[in-house]
Amino acid sequence: MSVDTISDCGCCSGVEVDTPSAKFNRPGLPAIAYRVGTHADFRQTLLSRLSSTDYPALAPLTTRATDDYTIALCDSFAVLADVLTFYQERIANEAYLGTATERRSVLMLARLIGYQLAPGVAASTALAFTLESAPGLPAMAAQPVTIPIGTRAQSIPDPNQDPQTFETIAPAAARVEWNAIPAQQSEPVPFRKGLSELYIAGTTTQLAAGDGLVVVGTDRESNSTSALWDVCWIARVDIDLAHDLTHVVLSESLNGAWDPNDPGPQGIKVYAFRQRAALFGHNAPDANLIRTTSNSQLFEPTSDGATTYEWKNFAIDTTSKKVDLDTAYPKVVTGSWFALAGNDSGGTRHVELYRVNDVVELSRSAFGLSGKTSRLTRDGTQNLAAFSRRETQVLAQTDELTPVERPLTYPVYGSTLVLDELQPLLVPDQLIAVSGKRQRVVIGAATSGISFPDFPGRKPMPGESFILRSPPLVVLNNGVLPAPPELLDPARGSKRLVLWHLEDRDGAPIDIKAPINVLKLQGALKDDAVVSEIASIAHGPLSVQSDRDRTTLTLKAQLSYCYDRSTVTVNANVAPATHGETVGEIAGSGDAAALNQAFQLKQSPLTYVSSTDPSGRASTLQVRVNDLLWHEVPSLYGHGRLERVYAVRQDDDGKSTIQFGDGRQGARLPSGLNNVRLAYRKGIGTSGNLRAGQISMLLTRPLGAKSVVNPSAPSGGQDPEALADARTNAPLHVLTLERAVSIQDYVDFARTFSGIAKAYGIWIEDVRARGIYLTVAGPNGAAIPQDSATMTNLVGALRRYGDRLMPLSVQNFGAATFKLKAKIKVDADADPEKVFSAVTDALRAAFAFDNRAFGQPVTIDEVYATIQNVAGVTAADIDQLYRTDTGPAPSEPQARLLAGLPDLKAGAVTAAELLTLDHAPLDLGVMS
Incomplete structure (x- = not known):
């Protein structure tokens, strides 16, 4: 028989034993190989046994035809063994936490070590209520309205969303007067020595440069010898239509005997002199020109032995309270003020203020003159010897002005908030909602001293407007310090060098280094969005302080925004709430x-x-x-x-x-x-992480409640734990045993804490910032507000289950993004549209928040590998690869994009960064 004939009969099939096959699994595999064979392996092994000399009784069975009963029985057994080993392998995989694919398997395995898959956690927020202020509810202003526990509010869903219900979890007192408390808009102008400007109510005061003003204290009104007054002249007048006032700049500052502790204009009156006059006889003919021997009795020598003469009784009578003006002034009335101003023989200027006790109009003839005059009876005769009839100027016809407080134009930020009303009933630890538009700054006409640290080649453009993104920093020789808000007040005229953290018209962050007086504060624009946040009054007796007009609040944390002061309002009718x-x-x-x-x-x-x-x-x-x-x-x-x-x-x-x-x-x-x-x-999960202002429908309406809104976005909502997270978190639970001792314990503890998706920790040994610094991130890369329930409870738990004396800081991660531009060559047989869509999906998945770690860099090789692993891509060329915050795209792609880790800089510890792909559409082109 030929070889071909032997092969064709199939009697030699199955000459090797393939089962059981040996298995080896290296550590870290996502699945283990446990099957000893498959259908083909089992069938091959059975057929090899038929040909084995170990079983001589089977030697006569030479056929291997599939329709033979014996071969069919072997095939059936192979099918059975294939099924059994398949499920045996699945059961083996489900027995290990790292390879299990069924949620129930992971759940039961985790229970063996005392860990339960996290069921998720509800988002938390705070709800601000507006009370009805309509007439008919007078008692509500005196008695607080209680927002009870369980007050429900519902969100207005966006597309593809379902309505979500939130309920208050603590009672809150509410008052009508707490609906919208304005921030401090002005400050008192202390009338003290050195004051060089006044603010007058109204814009139709008809004041002009050169006009005279008189500032009178209450003591001067009743005491003619009191020095509590000042006469001054106007150097400049500015009309402020926005605040409905007139700003008056004085040519000389006040120099009167003012109380340096006087808090403001209470008891002080300001008058404008509307009439300038002279004393009767100021224009009398020169006595030396008209004196003759026949009229010599009308004159007298100017001094003993003098050869020059003056009209008799021409000197001002220092004992009489009567003053005759050069003509009749019917608008000079009793009770008004008038001032004498003139220079003495030495050239020294003298001004004296008198009250008009009486005024009469009469005709007078003296000093060679005759005519109508207004005779004023003054309230005193002090210092009259310093004035002469010819040189003295009379300021009269006073018109009372209303001095007002100086308007404040610098922004509101930081941890101190001054209210424009007296609200002493606010209490420590109370929640408040702060709303307003963000402060703008604009580059003035003079651009000297302006630089862009991140974009050295950029030129400043006069008139370009920016939004103040975060509090500016004062630049010092050895670092930077936070700039207090009042330092930005234009009235201070400060020229300190400041690092401004701004946002341009495209919403991109930009830093500018410039003196304070170069960048001008600008009011919010009409189209600027209103932003809101929840703040908490600090704990302690000094956190709420009231004077006679205003209340000052000290907050637990810095405000998140820098607000345009004129737009800021505070709602104190706030109650904490959670999803559900x-x-x-x-x-x-x-x-x-x-x-x-x-x-x-x-x-x-x-x-x-x-x-x-x-x-x-x-x-x-x-x-x-x-x-x-x-x-x-x-x-x-x-x-x-x-x-x-x-x-x-x-x-x-x-x-x-x-x-x-x-x-x-x-x-x-x-x-x-x-x-x-x-x-x-x-109700639970990330569906409760809504945007600010979305919860606006009251489902239960407490007495007097008119409306509700969430000023800040709810945060902390987390879905039930996924299998991938459970595999990581379950062992962490055993490692920490609900205690935090080492740095890694603090990280593991935070990572398993509900509402925390990622955590990174570091120990800083430097004496300037010694302690543990944790960087955390919420689900899907969401920021966790410092005053949120998640952050507050995490810090509380770490202090409770860790070292209470250990300095601890927990901060949000730095969200960094990168962009790329690439060309792709698509296989001729592939659909280009589907390939480009698949490349986009692959890049977004590979460089998404869930798949990146803190401090993990992005390399160009990693991007190439992600693109080229997509089916249908034959080649790729990356033209640009750069971090979004580094400015314009460089001409060449960067080989490695770094993500920062915590570091001590300028006395502060930075947060860890997580580098992900920017959300902007990808710039993908076709490679020729």
């Missing part, structure tokens, strides 16, 4: 004869809120049996037979089940009809 809606139900009836009774919640998901527990969450479920409250415990194990406790387990589909004790570990339920009653809230 309260429901109540009857779970069922207790049976004292039953062991471990269990009831499933009819509605899901059960709401968990942020807390200071090591897990970072607390259930909202309340269980009452026969009206007695029972308490939730992580496990019934170890609890006494009479303890009223229960445990909650959550299924894969999010359903929650309550399990009670068996009389040995935890008490049994007492018998009763429908005696198990539940109260809980439903």
